[in-house]
Amino acid sequence: MAVMTYREALNLALREEMRRDPRVFVMGEEVGLYEGAYKVTQGLLKEFGPRRVVDTPIAESGFTGIGIGAAMLGLRPVVEMMTFNFALLALDQIVNSAAKMYYMSGGQFNVPIVIRGPGGPAAQLAAQHSQSMETYFYHVPGLKVVRPTTPMDAKGLLKSAIRDPNPVIFIEAETLYPVKGEVPEDPDFVIPLGRAVVRREGTDVTVIAYMGMMYRAIEVADELAKEGISVELVDPRTLRPMDVETIIGSVRKTHRVVVVEAGAGFAGMGSEISAFVTEHAFDDLDAPVERVTGANAPMPYARNLEKLKTPTKDKIAAAIRRVCNANGS
Amino acid sequence: MPRTILEPRSHVEYLSILDSDGNLDAALEPRLSPAELKSLYRAMLLGRRFDERMVRLQRQGRIGTFAPIKGQEASQLGSVFTLRATDWMVPSFRETAAMIWRGWPLEKILLFFAGYVEGGQPAPDQHDLPITIPVGTQLPHAVGLAYAAQYKGDDAVVMVYFGDGATSEGDFHEALNFAGVWHVPVVFVCQNNQWAISVPLKKQTHSKTIAQKALAYGLPGIQVDGNDVLAVYAAAREAVERARAGEGPTLIESVTYRLGVHTTADDPTKYRTQEEVTAWEQKDPLTRFRAYLEKKDLLEDGLERRVDDEIAEAVRRFEATAPPDPLTVFDHVYAEMPPHLRAQRDELARWLREGGAPAPEPPAAPLGATPMRGQRLTRR
Numbered sequence: 001m002a003v004m005t006y007r008e009a010l011n012l013a014l015r016e017e018m019r020r021d022p023r024v025f026v027m028g029e030e031v032g033l034y035e036g037a038y039k040v041t042q043g044l045l046k047e048f049g050p051r052r053v054v055d056t057p058i059a060e061s062g063f064t065g066i067g068i069g070a071a072m073l074g075l076r077p078v079v080e081m082m083t084f085n086f087a088l089l090a091l092d093q094i095v096n097s098a099a100k101m102y103y104m105s106g107g108q109f110n111v112p113i114v115i116r117g118p119g120g121p122a123a124q125l126a127a128q129h130s131q132s133m134e135t136y137f138y139h140v141p142g143l144k145v146v147r148p149t150t151p152m153d154a155k156g157l158l159k160s161a162i163r164d165p166n167p168v169i170f171i172e173a174e175t176l177y178p179v180k181g182e183v184p185e186d187p188d189f190v191i192p193l194g195r196a197v198v199r200r201e202g203t204d205v206t207v208i209a210y211m212g213m214m215y216r217a218i219e220v221a222d223e224l225a226k227e228g229i230s231v232e233l234v235d236p237r238t239l240r241p242m243d244v245e246t247i248i249g250s251v252r253k254t255h256r257v258v259v260v261e262a263g264a265g266f267a268g269m270g271s272e273i274s275a276f277v278t279e280h281a282f283d284d285l286d287a288p289v290e291r292v293t294g295a296n297a298p299m300p301y302a303r304n305l306e307k308l309k310t311p312t313k314d315k316i317a318a319a320i321r322r323v324c325n326a327n328g329s
Numbered sequence: 330m331p332r333t334i335l336e337p338r339s340h341v342e343y344l345s346i347l348d349s350d351g352n353l354d355a356a357l358e359p360r361l362s363p364a365e366l367k368s369l370y371r372a373m374l375l376g377r378r379f380d381e382r383m384v385r386l387q388r389q390g391r392i393g394t395f396a397p398i399k400g401q402e403a404s405q406l407g408s409v410f411t412l413r414a415t416d417w418m419v420p421s422f423r424e425t426a427a428m429i430w431r432g433w434p435l436e437k438i439l440l441f442f443a444g445y446v447e448g449g450q451p452a453p454d455q456h457d458l459p460i461t462i463p464v465g466t467q468l469p470h471a472v473g474l475a476y477a478a479q480y481k482g483d484d485a486v487v488m489v490y491f492g493d494g495a496t497s498e499g500d501f502h503e504a505l506n507f508a509g510v511w512h513v514p515v516v517f518v519c520q521n522n523q524w525a526i527s528v529p530l531k532k533q534t535h536s537k538t539i540a541q542k543a544l545a546y547g548l549p550g551i552q553v554d555g556n557d558v559l560a561v562y563a564a565a566r567e568a569v570e571r572a573r574a575g576e577g578p579t580l581i582e583s584v585t586y587r588l589g590v591h592t593t594a595d596d597p598t599k600y601r602t603q604e605e606v607t608a609w610e611q612k613d614p615l616t617r618f619r620a621y622l623e624k625k626d627l628l629e630d631g632l633e634r635r636v637d638d639e640i641a642e643a644v645r646r647f648e649a650t651a652p653p654d655p656l657t658v659f660d661h662v663y664a665e666m667p668p669h670l671r672a673q674r675d676e677l678a679r680w681l682r683e684g685g686a687p688a689p690e691p692p693a694a695p696l697g698a699t700p701m702r703g704q705r706l707t708r709r
């Protein structure tokens with residue numbers, strides 16, 4: 001194990017996979033000479049050269065479509081979105097081509113592409129630059145969607161994503177790039193897609209969260225422990241396919257669920273999780289599933305409003321107390 | 330400090346070799362063997378007869394909506410003829426004649442338009458992408474294939490087809506821009522058939538030609554008479570050879586006309602005149618090529634009959650195919666079947682086994698049975 005930042009963990013994953021497999025190449029805006037808008041591709045151009053670390057014109061649909069074409073011919077493109085907000089320009093390519101080619105070709109052309117970059121709220125990046133973009137993708141059959149919370153997950157899941165024969169949407173976070181954590185240096189270390197993780201065991205309530213919201217939930221869990229509420233923290237890690245089994249297993253143990261998500265809640269991840277918890281474990285529940293989500297409004301630019309828009313620790317704690325019937329009584 | 334002309338060498342050529350009466354510009358005549366000329370003509374005739382048969386099959390409800398190619402046979406075959414089997418062909422949705430040339434069996438094409446997934450499935454070693462519907466979406470794929478071919482060090486060339494309307498899409502411009510910057514082996518074939526459904530070319534672009542759009546991206550563009558199979562062939566061959574020699578991409582604008590409906594769900598009398606259609610019928614690519622072959626004494630007796638027999642045989646095989654198996658709806662979504670799809674598939678299988686009766690139990694319980702209501706098992 002080594003301690004490194006989330007950014008370094010991603011970089012190491014790319015480096016190891018590029019060393020392991022000559023078909024892997026990286027492309028996107030500013031990924032070469034500039035080493036990535038967020039420096040995730042640092043040093044790659046130097047090690048692998050311009051054929052495998054390709055600076056592109058600013059054309060998200062174009063280079064995503066090119067990645068899809070290259071993947072159909074057997075390469076393993078890793079396409080960087082400067083931020084996932086700009087993946088909207090490539091939505092046709094991702095939804096109509098990446099996710100459909102394997103199906104439409106009757107299994108002849110799979111599309112082993114990874115589309116990665118940061119998404120979600122950060123620090124005053126405002127309305128067009130702070131969106132939790134996973135909602136646009138996990139609805140689409142044929143896509144896998146990953147949101148890695150820790151440096152270890154970032155490395156292990158990115159390596160799995162690159163090796164996966166399907167198109168994978170891999171959304172990181174600006175706020176997590178400098179976060180440090182333990183990361184296995186073993187180049188054979190991978191974390192399989194489609195497996196959730198129980199980050200902390202607890203007995204009273206299951207809190208489901210990922211990315212920045214998981215870190216917030218950890219702090220809340222620490223505080224509530226002092227009040228005698230034991231919180232189990234579950235991180236889905238892969239949103240599609242979702243590890244329903246692990247989540248339901250936790251619900252059967254705690255009988256109470258709070259889902260926390262940064263994005264606007266309507267038809268969000270929390271809606272889906274609360275729906276399948278109800279389908280699979282209705283009679284296990286001692287309280288309705290609670291969702292704590294971002295407000296249904298564009299992300300404000302002002303710092304104080306931005307803070308208010310995303311789920312605060314107070315709101316998360318209040319929801320947990322509510323489902324645990326522990327409202328200060 | 331004068332004003333000067335920066336790009337004096339930029340120009341767009343127009344190429345025509347065989348006029349509507351079959352008269353030849355002998356200096357430009359491509360060197361094609363009698364056997365090649367005969368196979369080109371046979372493919373054009375097959376494309377035409379098959380297309381006409383497909384329209385009838387659609388009208389009879391035996392296949393679904395499709396986009397006929399009538400009038401565009403020379404445009405497709407003159408170009409696709411220049412590819413090797415190891416090259417890549419990337420179609421839009423109106424390339425039936427080119428697809429047949431590339432080895433798609435006729436009944437597979439019928440299966441495709443009857444909704445069978447197998448119809449869109451290329452043979453394992455076939456270098457053709459499936460039909461795509463979003464206009465222009467396939468152009469970046471072609472550049473990606475070309476990049477990958479170059480990356481792997483093989484000398485494959487990629488030919489991609491699209492319409493005049495597609496040149497208004499961002500993907501057209503992005504693909505040409507990338508192809509120019511990366512200098513990859515792609516031949517862009519725009520079949521300018523004058524119409525994008527009901528929208529005529531003049532409402533699509535203010536450019537005099539589509540070919541000239543290439544110049545903005547630093548690649549050569551050429552306009553050809555798309556109803557003259559020799560001209561299309563000559564231009565495509567030049568472009569393919571340049572691409573294979575590492576000299577980069579080319580845009581070919583093949584000026585042709587859609588003689589039939591946009592799709593079988595369209596009625597073109599609503600937006601264009603019969604005079605216009607009649608004028609283009611005079612320039613029919615088949616008539617013209619037939620006149621040329623006649624002068625060379627290369628027309629084969631009984632060819633139409635043989636082509637029709639081949640079509641009839643394909644229709645018979647197509648109609649003998651069993652309807653798609655319902656359980657296949659879950660296939661090829663992911664390379665491996667994830668648990669939620671497996672559960673849905675099992676549920677459907679059970680439903681079908683039980684004679685299609687509604688499921689007696691609540692759907693999909695991949696996680697072991699949920700306790701029944703009122704039977705709470707665990708409570709603190």
Ligand SMILES: Cc1ncc(C[n+]2csc(CCOP(=O)(O)OP(=O)(O)O)c2C)c(N)n1
Pocket residue numbers: 423462463464465491492493494495496522524525526587591
């Ligand atoms: C992105 C997208 N927008 C709209 C359509 C609907 N549509 C189907 S074909 C067509 C016209 C295409 O015209 P053109 O590119 O000239 O090709 P042609 O049909 O003439 O062969 C349109 C608008 C579509 N399939 N995809």
Ligand SMILES: [Mg+2]
Pocket residue numbers: 492493494520521522523524525526
């Ligand atoms: Mg058209």
